[in-house]
Amino acid sequence: MAQNMSSLDTGLRILSLFNKERPVLRVGEVCRELDVPKSSVSRLMKTLCDAGIVERRHNENGYVVGHGVLALAELYLEGSSLIDELDAALERLSEQYHFVGYAAALSDIDIVLLRVKIGSHPLRLVHEVGAKMAAMPTALGLALFACEPDEVVLAKLGSTVAKGAEQKKFLNVLGSIREKGLVSLVNGLNPSISAMGLAIHDIWHNEKIAMSISYPVTAADANLIKSMQRSLWQEACAIGNRVGDPFWSRQTVFPEIGATSISMDSAYLI
Numbered sequence: 001m002a003q004n005m006s007s008l009d010t011g012l013r014i015l016s017l018f019n020k021e022r023p024v025l026r027v028g029e030v031c032r033e034l035d036v037p038k039s040s041v042s043r044l045m046k047t048l049c050d051a052g053i054v055e056r057r058h059n060e061n062g063y064v065v066g067h068g069v070l071a072l073a074e075l076y077l078e079g080s081s082l083i084d085e086l087d088a089a090l091e092r093l094s095e096q097y098h099f100v101g102y103a104a105a106l107s108d109i110d111i112v113l114l115r116v117k118i119g120s121h122p123l124r125l126v127h128e129v130g131a132k133m134a135a136m137p138t139a140l141g142l143a144l145f146a147c148e149p150d151e152v153v154l155a156k157l158g159s160t161v162a163k164g165a166e167q168k169k170f171l172n173v174l175g176s177i178r179e180k181g182l183v184s185l186v187n188g189l190n191p192s193i194s195a196m197g198l199a200i201h202d203i204w205h206n207e208k209i210a211m212s213i214s215y216p217v218t219a220a221d222a223n224l225i226k227s228m229q230r231s232l233w234q235e236a237c238a239i240g241n242r243v244g245d246p247f248w249s250r251q252t253v254f255p256e257i258g259a260t261s262i263s264m265d266s267a268y269l270i
Contacts, residue, residue: 139197146177
């Protein structure tokens with residue numbers, strides 16, 4: 001049994017050497033990196049090859065990831081739903097901070113609420129699951145619009161976005177969200193309620209969903225806001241890694257996130 005477990009451990013270590021920069025593995029380099037005898041590596045590679053986990057690349061004298069991995073990937077994708085991931089994340093955030101959590105998808109220039117987690121804080125503004133509302137000005141809407149190129153956003157919003165300098169300011173806001181991943185919004189739909197939100201792209205299912213924390217302005221000081229931003233960011237990194245989001249899967253350092261102020265009376269909107 002111990003020998004079998006040792007072989008399994010070595011086999012998993014071999015598979016961990018595959019990456020985008022090194023799609024082909026050769027027996028010699030595996031031996032050097034793992035300090036394992038050539039006979040053991042050759043035997044394990046043959047076992048993995050027989051199982052379809054790796055395949056022999058004869059013209060390069062090495063091994064590549066095999067077709068058998070696709071079956072495992074399909075099973076993983078079947079059991080991995082972005083909305084379920086967000087649902088669990090919002091549950092954790094709501095329990096930790098006691099505020100309202102939302103998940104929403106974009107529908108043209110509106111957002112549709114897919115999940116609502118009602119926190120225990122006595123002051124709250126709650127919208128129902130299935131509610132449809134204007135994406136602007138909401139943290140959810142801004143985060144989702146930031147997933148689109150500027151020209152697509154402007155084409156969708158049309159004449160509702162001001163021109164000239166104010167349009168440039170609006171596009172700069174979207175650019176900042178794209179850079180940092182998260183928007184912290186004040187003076188949105190309700191001047192007494194602030195929100196922070198971000199969007200995640202599930203590339204396997206090609207869907208984009210945003211999540212947010214909504215809280216009364218008087219209920220959160222600067223330290224609490226920073227803590228919520230970090231927690232939301234960390235949840236997005238973890239989920240993004242699981243669903244292949246190209247932005248969130250490469251984040252390593254929590255950025256400084258300032259407050260974005262947009263209101264219904266803002267010059268961004270007509």
